[in-house]
Amino acid sequence: MGKNNKQVKAITSMEENFTQWYTDICLKAEMVDYASVKGFMIMRPYGYAIWENMVSIMDGMFKKTGHENVAMPLLIPESLLKKEGELVNGFAPEVAWVTAGGADPLEERLAVRPTSETMFCDHWAHVLHSWRQLPMLYNQWCSVVRWEKTTRPFLRSREFWWQEGHTIHETAAEAMAETEQQLYCYVDFCRDALAIPVLTGRKTDKEKFAGAEATYTIEAMMKDGKALQSGTSHYFGDKFSRAYEVTFTGRDNKLEYPHQTSWGSTTRLIGAVIMTHGDNNGLILPPPIAPVQVVVIPVAQHKEGVLDAAHVLEGRLKAMGLRAKTDDSEQSNGWKYAEYEMKGVPLRVEIGPKDIEKDQCVIVRRDNGEKTFVPLDELETKVQELLKAIHTNLYESAKKRLEENTYACTTVEEVKTNMEQRKGFAKTMWCGEEACEIAMKELAGVSSRCIPFDQEKIGDVCPVCGKPAKKMVVWGVAY
Amino acid sequence: MGKNNKQVKAITSMEENFTQWYTDICLKAEMVDYASVKGFMIMRPYGYAIWENMVSIMDGMFKKTGHENVAMPLLIPESLLKKEGELVNGFAPEVAWVTAGGADPLEERLAVRPTSETMFCDHWAHVLHSWRQLPMLYNQWCSVVRWEKTTRPFLRSREFWWQEGHTIHETAAEAMAETEQQLYCYVDFCRDALAIPVLTGRKTDKEKFAGAEATYTIEAMMKDGKALQSGTSHYFGDKFSRAYEVTFTGRDNKLEYPHQTSWGSTTRLIGAVIMTHGDNNGLILPPPIAPVQVVVIPVAQHKEGVLDAAHVLEGRLKAMGLRAKTDDSEQSNGWKYAEYEMKGVPLRVEIGPKDIEKDQCVIVRRDNGEKTFVPLDELETKVQELLKAIHTNLYESAKKRLEENTYACTTVEEVKTNMEQRKGFAKTMWCGEEACEIAMKELAGVSSRCIPFDQEKIGDVCPVCGKPAKKMVVWGVAY
Numbered sequence: 007m008g009k010n011n012k013q014v015k016a017i018t019s020m021e022e023n024f025t026q027w028y029t030d031i032c033l034k035a036e037m038v039d040y041a042s043v044k045g046f047m048i049m050r051p052y053g054y055a056i057w058e059n060m061v062s063i064m065d066g067m068f069k070k071t072g073h074e075n076v077a078m079p080l081l082i083p084e085s086l087l088k089k090e091g092e093l094v095n096g097f098a099p100e101v102a103w104v105t106a107g108g109a110d111p112l113e114e115r116l117a118v119r120p121t122s123e124t125m126f127c128d129h130w131a132h133v134l135h136s137w138r139q140l141p142m143l144y145n146q147w148c149s150v151v152r153w154e155k156t157t158r159p160f161l162r163s164r165e166f167w168w169q170e171g172h173t174i175h176e177t178a179a180e181a182m183a184e185t186e187q188q189l190y191c192y193v194d195f196c197r198d199a200l201a202i203p204v205l206t207g208r209k210t211d212k213e214k215f216a217g218a219e220a221t222y223t224i225e226a227m228m229k230d231g232k233a234l235q236s237g238t239s240h241y242f243g244d245k246f247s248r249a250y251e252v253t254f255t256g257r258d259n260k261l262e263y264p265h266q267t268s269w270g271s272t273t274r275l276i277g278a279v280i281m282t283h284g285d286n287n288g289l290i291l292p293p294p295i296a297p298v299q300v301v302v303i304p305v306a307q308h309k310e311g312v313l314d315a316a317h318v319l320e321g322r323l324k325a326m327g328l329r330a331k332t333d334d335s336e337q338s339n340g341w342k343y344a345e346y347e348m349k350g351v352p353l354r355v356e357i358g359p360k361d362i363e364k365d366q367c368v369i370v371r372r373d374n375g376e377k378t379f380v381p382l383d384e385l386e387t388k389v390q391e392l393l394k395a396i397h398t399n400l401y402e403s404a405k406k407r408l409e410e411n412t413y414a415c416t417t418v419e420e421v422k423t424n425m426e427q428r429k430g431f432a433k434t435m436w437c438g439e440e441a442c443e444i445a446m447k448e449l450a451g452v453s454s455r456c457i458p459f460d461q462e463k464i465g466d467v468c469p470v471c472g473k474p475a476k477k478m479v480v481w482g483v484a485y
Numbered sequence: 486m487g488k489n490n491k492q493v494k495a496i497t498s499m500e501e502n503f504t505q506w507y508t509d510i511c512l513k514a515e516m517v518d519y520a521s522v523k524g525f526m527i528m529r530p531y532g533y534a535i536w537e538n539m540v541s542i543m544d545g546m547f548k549k550t551g552h553e554n555v556a557m558p559l560l561i562p563e564s565l566l567k568k569e570g571e572l573v574n575g576f577a578p579e580v581a582w583v584t585a586g587g588a589d590p591l592e593e594r595l596a597v598r599p600t601s602e603t604m605f606c607d608h609w610a611h612v613l614h615s616w617r618q619l620p621m622l623y624n625q626w627c628s629v630v631r632w633e634k635t636t637r638p639f640l641r642s643r644e645f646w647w648q649e650g651h652t653i654h655e656t657a658a659e660a661m662a663e664t665e666q667q668l669y670c671y672v673d674f675c676r677d678a679l680a681i682p683v684l685t686g687r688k689t690d691k692e693k694f695a696g697a698e699a700t701y702t703i704e705a706m707m708k709d710g711k712a713l714q715s716g717t718s719h720y721f722g723d724k725f726s727r728a729y730e731v732t733f734t735g736r737d738n739k740l741e742y743p744h745q746t747s748w749g750s751t752t753r754l755i756g757a758v759i760m761t762h763g764d765n766n767g768l769i770l771p772p773p774i775a776p777v778q779v780v781v782i783p784v785a786q787h788k789e790g791v792l793d794a795a796h797v798l799e800g801r802l803k804a805m806g807l808r809a810k811t812d813d814s815e816q817s818n819g820w821k822y823a824e825y826e827m828k829g830v831p832l833r834v835e836i837g838p839k840d841i842e843k844d845q846c847v848i849v850r851r852d853n854g855e856k857t858f859v860p861l862d863e864l865e866t867k868v869q870e871l872l873k874a875i876h877t878n879l880y881e882s883a884k885k886r887l888e889e890n891t892y893a894c895t896t897v898e899e900v901k902t903n904m905e906q907r908k909g910f911a912k913t914m915w916c917g918e919e920a921c922e923i924a925m926k927e928l929a930g931v932s933s934r935c936i937p938f939d940q941e942k943i944g945d946v947c948p949v950c951g952k953p954a955k956k957m958v959v960w961g962v963a964y
Contacts, residue, residue, distance in 0.1 A: 041558045042565050042607050043595065050612075051553035051623070058554060074530035075537060079520045080559075080597070080628060080644050081581070086521050099587045102560070104597060106582040107632035107643075116522065118559070118583060118597070128521050133529075144530070149559060149627075153586035164586075165559050 017348075019286045024230040031280055032159040035289045035349050045157040045164035049273070052349065055297035056276055057167060061147060063199045063294060064169065064271070067191055073143040073171060078125040080148075081116035086124050090249040093123060096216020100152040102164075118151040123217070123242075123268055126172040127250035130264070134254050137176050140264060141184070145171045160277035161234075161485050168272035174252065174264035178243060181265035185241040188269040189222045192237035200275065201292040201400035202226050202282050203408050204236060205431065205480060207456030212440050215268075219243045225455045225480070227408045228281035231429025233455050233482035236278050239269035277485070282404050283373075289350030290372055292400055293393040299323075300389060301346045302332040305339060305358030315357050319367060319385065323355075326386055328393075347372060352396050353389060373399050412480070414464040421469070421481060422450040431455065431482050435475030437468035443479075445470045452481035496827075498765045503709040510759055511638040514768045514828050524636040524643035528752070531828065534776035535755055536646060540626060542678045542773060543648065543750070546670055552622040552650060557604040559627075560595035565603050569728040572602060575695020579631040581643075597630040602696070602721075602747055605651040606729035609743070613653070613733050619743060620654045620663070639756035640713075640964050647751035653731065653743035657722060660744035664720040667748040668701045671716035679754065680771040680879035681705050681761050682887050683715060684910065684959060686935030691919050694747075698722045704934045704961070706887045707760035710908025712934050712961035715757050718748035756964070761883050762852075768829030769851055771879055772872040778802075779868060780830045781811040782821050784837030794836050798846060798864065802834075805865055807872075826851060831875050832868060852878050891959070893943040900948070900960060901929040910934065910961050914954030916947035922958075924949045931960035 017030035032038050037053030049057060065075070081104055088094045102118040105111060119125070126144065134142070149167045157163045171188060175181040189206065196202040204224035214221035218240040226236045244263035247253070256262040283290040293299050300323050304316035316332045323330035333342050339356075346354055356368040369378050369388065373396045380388045411430030415421045421432045432452065436442065443454055449470075457477050468475050496509035511517050516532030528536060544554070560583055567573045581597040584590060598604070605623065613621070628646045636642045650667055654660040668685065675681040683703035693700035697719040705715045723742035726732070735741040762769040772778050779802050783795035795811045802809035812821050818835075825833055835847040848857045848867065852875045859867045890909030894900045900911045911931065915921065922933050928949075936956050947954050 039608055039611055041604070043558050043560050043562055046558035046560065048558065048604075048608050049556040051555055054555050055553070057556075074534070076530055076533050077528040077536075077628070077646060079522050079525035079527065080630065081522050081525065083522055101587060102583045102595075103585040104581045105584045106594075108578045108580060116581075125520070125527075129518055129527050132518055149556070151559065167556060 017286065017288065020229065020284075027284075027286070028277075028280060029159070031284055031289055031348075037276070038159045043164075045154060047159050047163045047165070049167070052297060053276065056279075056291070056295055057273055059295040059297065060199065060275060061169075064195055065147070067195060068145050068169075068171065071143075071187065071191070073145045073173075076144050076146055077148070078119075078122050078129070078146055080119055082119055082122075082124055084115050084117060086128055087117050089124065090217050090246055093217035097121065097152070100154065102151045102153055119148075120150055120152045121268075121270075122146060122150075122170055123172065123246055124250070127246050127252055127266075130174055130252045131250055134174070134252060134264065137254055137256050137262075140254065141173055141175045141180060143171075143173045143184075145169055158277075160273055160280070162274075166272050166274065168270050171267070171269040173267045174247070175266070176256070176262075176264065178265045181243075181267050182241055185220070185222060185239045185267045185269070188267070189224065189237070189239040192224050192239070192269075192271055195271075196224060196226065196236060196275075197401060199292065199294045200279055200282075201397050201404065202236070202278055203401060203405040205408070205412075205456065205458060207458035207480065209238070209456055210440070210443055210454045210479070212443055213454055215240045217242065217245065219245065223456050225431075225482070226278050226282060227404075227411060227431060227482075228278070228485070229284070229407070230281070231411055231483075233431065233484040234274070234278050234281070235455070235484060236275060237269070237271040240267060242266040242268070283400050284350070287344070288348030290400065291350035291352060292397050293352045294397070296350065296352050297329060298331050298346075298349070298351045299328045299393065300330045300353045300355055301351045302330065302355045302357065303339060303342050304332065304334055305356050305361075307334055309359045311362055312358060315362050319355055319357060322385055323389065326389070328389070353392055355389075371396055414462075415469065416465045417469050418446065418449050421446070421452060425450055425452055425483060429483050431480045433458075433462065433464060433478055433480050434469050435463075435465045435467060436477050436479040437471055437473045438476040439468075439471065439473075442468055442470035446481060450481070451483060453484055455480045455482045455484065496765065496767065499708065499763075506763075506765070507756075507759060508638070510763055510768055510827075516755070517638045522643075524633060526636075526638050526642045526644070528646070531776060532755065535758075535770070535774055536752055538774040538776065539678065539754060540648075543674055544626070546674060547624050547648075547650065550622075550666065550670070552624045552652075555623050555625055556627070557598075557601050557608070557625055559598055561598055561601075561603055563594050563596060565607055566596050568603065569696050569725055572696035576600065576631070579633065581630045581632055598627075599629055599631045600747075600749075601625060601629075601649055602651065602725055603729070606725050606731050606745075609653055609731045610729055613731060613743065616655050616733055616735050616741075619733065620652055620659065622650075622652045622663075624648055624650045637756075639752055639759070641753075645751050645753065647749050650746070650748040652746045653726070654745070655735070655741075655743065657744045660722075660746050661720055664699070664701060664718045664746045664748070667746070668703065668716070668718040671703050671718070671748075671750055674750075675703060675705065675715060675754075676880060678771065678773045679758055679761075680876050680883065681715070681757055682880060682884040684887070684891075684935065684937060686937035686959065688717070688935055689919070689922055689933045689958070691922055692933055694719045696721065696724065698724065702935050704910075704959070705757050705761060706883075706890060706910060706961075707757070707964070708763070708886070709760070710890055710962075712910065712963045713753070713757050713760070714934070714963060715754060716748070716750040719746060721745040721747070762879050763829070766823070767827030769879065770829035770831060771876050772831045773876070775829065775831050776808060777810050777825075777828070777830045778807045778872065779809045779832045779834055780825045781809065781834045781836065782818060783811065783813055784818060784835050784840075786813055788838045790841055791837060794841050798834055798836060801864055802868065805868070807868070832871055834868075850875055893941075894948065895944045896948050897925060897928045900925070900931060904929055904931055904962060908962050910959045912937075912941065912943060912957055912959050913948050914942075914944045914946060915956050915958040916950055916952045917955040918947075918950065918952075921947055921949035925960060929960070930962060932963055934959045934961045934963065
């Protein structure tokens with residue numbers, strides 16, 4: 007690693023300052039740039055390419071289960087937004103308002119969408135007539151704006167990119183099944199595309215989405231032990247349908263209200279990838295979302311045959327359907343190694359005159375630095391095997407960390423001490439009262455992450471009030 | 486076609502009222518819905534699926550020539566927008582302004598992007614240092630807002646979806662080559678994906694993009710003879726670079742300004758498809774962008790073996806890589822035929838008990854209604870052949886119409902009479918003076934569409950002022 011020292015020193019180490027380490031990676035890996043507009047971000051080609059790969063995989067998953075994409079208007083009339091009281095109260099403090107079109111002030115101000123439940127309901131009220139049209143399984147890829155006070159690239163910014171699924175169903179049971187199905191879609195996506203293990207559960211009433219009857223969540227644990235809410239799925243019952251007068255003629259010929267869900271995941275998942283897998287040399291990308299999965303470096307490229315050999319390897323990798331490239335620029339090998347480590351490229355293939363003589367190449371893994379000499383005729387098999395091994399290793403390491411840093415507590419003090427020392431997920435029993443949830447936040451500095459689906463009994467009473475416990479809750483310090 | 490009468494009558498005929506015919510198709514084919522926000526549109530699943538197919542093809546073309554996607558902020562500070570005077574003057578009357586974030590008024594109002602040249606320049610000013618980083622070939626898929634007075638689905642709406650390419654180059658020659666390359670990319674896309682022939686040329690100074698040195702355009706001719714500007718490519722020289730202080734250290738170690746281009750195409754292309762190919766039974770979609778390329782209709786589906794046979798055909802079509810579906814709903818055959826005609830599905834495959842007996846199916850073309858009996862073992866060959874034939878027929882028909890309705894004129898009166906009778910493209914000579922361009926608009930009701938690349942000499946003098954002519958211009962009535 008000697009050659010990389012210069013580059014490595016260019017980013018703060020995560021042990022020294024995790025926040026700065028994160029920001030350094032975002033900038034040095036050329037994923038984002040800060041914009042002139044305060045709190046907004048620019049996704050540069052490398053960051054956007056990661057997002058494109060995520061979108062492509064997730065979009066395929068949605069379509070497989072019958073979802074269709076649509077595009078709703080960016081701007082929402084204030085009166086429309088106000089029809090459902092809880093939603094507007096939840097979002098009002100962070101809405102950006104359009105008040106003029108050209109030289110003319112608008113009669114009614116328009117919200118830049120913070121989320122689109124209202125628009126979907128308004129549209130359904132126009133087009134839904136009969137139970138035969140149900141379910142309507144819609145999704146939208148777009149950006150939304152929320153006027154956040156403190157912002158950080160990917161994690162929290164005034165504009166972010168996301169998908170928002172919105173569905174309506176004939177029955178409550180079907181809508182509930184959809185809510186769960188889409189939550190597990192996120193679980194699968196995080197595991198198979200991002201190599202991120204997550205905790206699943208239901209949000210407390212305090213933490214649920216404004217206007218939802220129930221919010222389900224996936225929570226990931228970052229390398230600093232903090233929690234990152236990584237996707238949510240909401241069940242609305244017929245609350246919005248009633249507020250927006252969405253009705254249909256049922257099988258019994260009576261007018262009924264459909265049952266509704268929405269579910270979303272965002273560019274914040276890129277932040278999750280950085281903080282789950284990254285190290286002090288930079289980003290580490292799981293292969294399914296890496297813009298470049300294998301980079302070929304010709305060593306001593308001025309020597310006869312080296313460049314040709316490198317391009318042959320690149321061609322073979324591309325023929326496998328991989329995203330591969332050769333870096334035949336004039337930069338030094340050391341610079342190149344550091345550059346592709348910073349960018350988290352999963353595999354580096356080196357080929358030089360000596361390798362050519364021996365009919366071999368060298369393959370280096372980004373995740374653990376392991377170096378393997380590979381006979382050229384085994385390239386395809388070995389690369390496939392290594393990419394798979396990288397994904398498994400990333401996932402298993404993250405899972406081990408998640409498990410090791412999830413611990414049961416029976417007192418508030420225990421939660422507090424553990425949180426101060428190592429963050430992580432603290433499991434405690436809970437009486438179900440919001441007052442105790444708020445007290446836990448004040449006393450131990452944690453918010454409830456979720457009421458996990460996998461319940462355990464780790465005591466009989468709520469550690470805050472001492473009254474009989476109803477559920478086990480997981481607490482953490484969240485991004 | 487007897488069975489379709491009911492559905493067919495549901496849309497206005499194009500001969501009776503072309504505008505209403507257009508709107509009817511947009512709504513009846515379930516492509517769009519009007520939104521509660523005046524002048525905005527909703528793209529429903531069928532409309533959006535067409536756009537997705539366009540995006541996928543075009544995005545592939547851009548990437549093949551080295552372009553990378555990025556995401557820029559939605560909102561632009563007024564001061565930033567104002568740095569280039571012509572641009573802001575061009576767009577100011579139609580900008581939507583954000584003036585508050587949550588409860589707080591903003592110190593500086595923010596424009597909802599009408600186009601993003603300013604943001605790209607601002608970003609480049611941060612990240613560009615050396616000639617080695619050039620060219621930067623960027624593209625963005627997003628929606629933009631322009632406060633139009635009169636709006637129509639796809640053709641002109643306050644929000645529309647588009648791609649905006651933005652590139653910077655070391656030299657003027659390279660930027661000019663990019664401008665041309667991307668214009669011809671649009672020409673290829675219109676021909677190969679949309680079956681739309683276009684006229685190519687340069688916009689007059691009056692019609693060019695605000696702030697551009699030169700604007701190139703592709704102009705299509707709709708079935709009513711009106712012109713639709715379908716894509717533009719702009720050359721900026723170093724004008725924006727200077728205004729936004731975008732500089733780099735050149736090969737000679739001196740500070741230089743890069744040369745810039747931008748190019749865009751929008752959801753208006755969906756309008757172009759409707760008005761180029763559609764008929765009184767509805768939409769006609771060219772196969773590359775059709776969400777369903779082949780629909781299989783089981784005839785007498787309650788009879789034994791029919792549904793199975795239909796699904797076998799669907800499976801074979803999908804195995805060819807086609808987008809195919811079987812409609813086994815309880816609707817009548819007549820309803821189904823009309824429905825898929827309305828939606829413009831290129832091929833309909835019918836299979837019933839008699840066909841099964843004879844080892845055949847019936848294939849019906851949407852473009853000309855031609856019916857062919859096809860032996861089942863020839864399905865793949867025949868479908869491939871027919872899809873190709875449809876595309877060729879659509880393109881050739883449109884090309885014939887374009888040619889037949891492009892005519893040379895030597896007097897203003899001649900332009901006026903022709904325009905009143907049949908619209909189309911009128912070619913005349915032109916002295917190059919804007920006064921004559923304006924006069925032509927007043928006298929004959931036409932705007933200059935472009936100065937075609939393919940120049941002809943159809944006279945010596947400008948038909949307006951009688952002075953010596955410099956160029957041939959094409960005029961039309963535009964959407």
